[in-house]
Amino acid sequence: MLALAALLIVAGCGVSAESGGRAYRGVMLARAIPRPDFTLTDTHGQPFDFRAKTDDTVTLLLFGYLNCPDVCPVHMTNIATVLHGLPYDVSGHVRVVFVTTDPERDTPAKLDKWVTDFDPSFIGLRGTPDDVKRIEAAVNVAPAVAGVPDSSGAYEVGHAAQVIAFTRDDSAHVVYPFGTRQADWAHDLPLLVRVK
Amino acid sequence: MTVQWWCSARGIPWRWHWQAYPGVWIIVLALGAAYARWSRPLASEASQGERSSRARLIGGWIAVVLVWASLDWPGGPLGTGYLASVHAAQFLILGMVAPPLLLRGLDPARVAAMMHRGGLISRVITAVTLPLLARIAFTVVMLATHAPGAVDVLMRSQAGAFLLDMAWFVSGLVFWWPLVIDVPVREHFGPPMRILYLFAGTQAHLYLSMWLLLAEFPAYGIYELAPRVTGLSAIEDQQLAGGLLLLIGGTYVLAVISVVFFRWFAEPQAES
Numbered sequence: 001m002l003a004l005a006a007l008l009i010v011a012g013c014g015v016s017a018e019s020g021g022r023a024y025r026g027v028m029l030a031r032a033i034p035r036p037d038f039t040l041t042d043t044h045g046q047p048f049d050f051r052a053k054t055d056d057t058v059t060l061l062l063f064g065y066l067n068c069p070d071v072c073p074v075h076m077t078n079i080a081t082v083l084h085g086l087p088y089d090v091s092g093h094v095r096v097v098f099v100t101t102d103p104e105r106d107t108p109a110k111l112d113k114w115v116t117d118f119d120p121s122f123i124g125l126r127g128t129p130d131d132v133k134r135i136e137a138a139v140n141v142a143p144a145v146a147g148v149p150d151s152s153g154a155y156e157v158g159h160a161a162q163v164i165a166f167t168r169d170d171s172a173h174v175v176y177p178f179g180t181r182q183a184d185w186a187h188d189l190p191l192l193v194r195v196k
Numbered sequence: 197m198t199v200q201w202w203c204s205a206r207g208i209p210w211r212w213h214w215q216a217y218p219g220v221w222i223i224v225l226a227l228g229a230a231y232a233r234w235s236r237p238l239a240s241e242a243s244q245g246e247r248s249s250r251a252r253l254i255g256g257w258i259a260v261v262l263v264w265a266s267l268d269w270p271g272g273p274l275g276t277g278y279l280a281s282v283h284a285a286q287f288l289i290l291g292m293v294a295p296p297l298l299l300r301g302l303d304p305a306r307v308a309a310m311m312h313r314g315g316l317i318s319r320v321i322t323a324v325t326l327p328l329l330a331r332i333a334f335t336v337v338m339l340a341t342h343a344p345g346a347v348d349v350l351m352r353s354q355a356g357a358f359l360l361d362m363a364w365f366v367s368g369l370v371f372w373w374p375l376v377i378d379v380p381v382r383e384h385f386g387p388p389m390r391i392l393y394l395f396a397g398t399q400a401h402l403y404l405s406m407w408l409l410l411a412e413f414p415a416y417g418i419y420e421l422a423p424r425v426t427g428l429s430a431i432e433d434q435q436l437a438g439g440l441l442l443l444i445g446g447t448y449v450l451a452v453i454s455v456v457f458f459r460w461f462a463e464p465q466a467e468s
Contacts, residue, residue: 069209
């Protein structure tokens, strides 16, 4: 799974950009990714137009699955914890969108409970594997790959481990690989909200 | 089954599947063998019904068991790669509880004979257990081995985690030696100085525990980014670690200070 993270198309770890005179702690992209235009289904069975519904917000987009043992829960916990501690003029401008790469096991009810347990504002989306692959390609991340089921039928899904941060200029300039700490989020989110 | 020489942070989800750590067994067996050798006269006294010797001997073996329990599965890997609270408990055992129990469980005559022979080991022990030096060494090791940079780097490798565990244990032995062992004789290191020594030597723990309790974010990447084992979040686990150091560690030090004080208080009465 982590090996897939190495497929990140980035300018290189440790490279930083200035925002209001302060450097990001995330990884800068060599080329910004435009906010993708796609529609998936939310956990209430309604269509979710990503571009329209996340317009003018800092949107943290991540791919994963509910049985993910490490990357997904750590990212979600860290983002939720930091958002809870930030002032509303920052946290109110941030949306977190989680796209499942395992729609077969991640039913709408399970996905809804899982994302809203971290924070009620977090959004869980489902789509067909082909839909998700198209979105992954659009945001330059490696496509998810399901592993071979074990004797009990359980399997893991290799997926991109980075969180892509779209700012209010409708582009992602920074991504956050696995290993991003709460202190890093607390440092960067206010900076990301300032980008217009 | 995975076999690792020593516990280290591996970043994989925790499973309640037993794992073998032969390095831990070798160290604990060596410690047990050394202790058996250095406590042999106490064992024969204890078998003859000498209560004080029996208590010392039991204390010494409890120390060996505590060292083993803190380093082997599941405590070892949990403290190394998953839970800061278990890591704090390991520190309390390896640096604070096991060393004095072990030293007190040694045969005093045998230790005195070794020290009076004046060999290299005797000279090294005399030098490093000089109270001022021992206190500084213990504090430096305590602070250095709890620095986030050091923990996050050392715990990722078996050698690093081994170094950290041994640093706690050895610095603990050095720190507790002047309090528990009467040789070399230090005439100016009476009860008031011992109380001051204990108080000053454990101040760093107080600051560390307060820092862990009050920090806004998790201090150690290893524990923050580890798959969760319990329902505690990383910051709650860190606060539990700080609470353990403050409450258990603080109570323990206060108890030892009380023992030193009341023994000192009782001394003139005994003489009169």
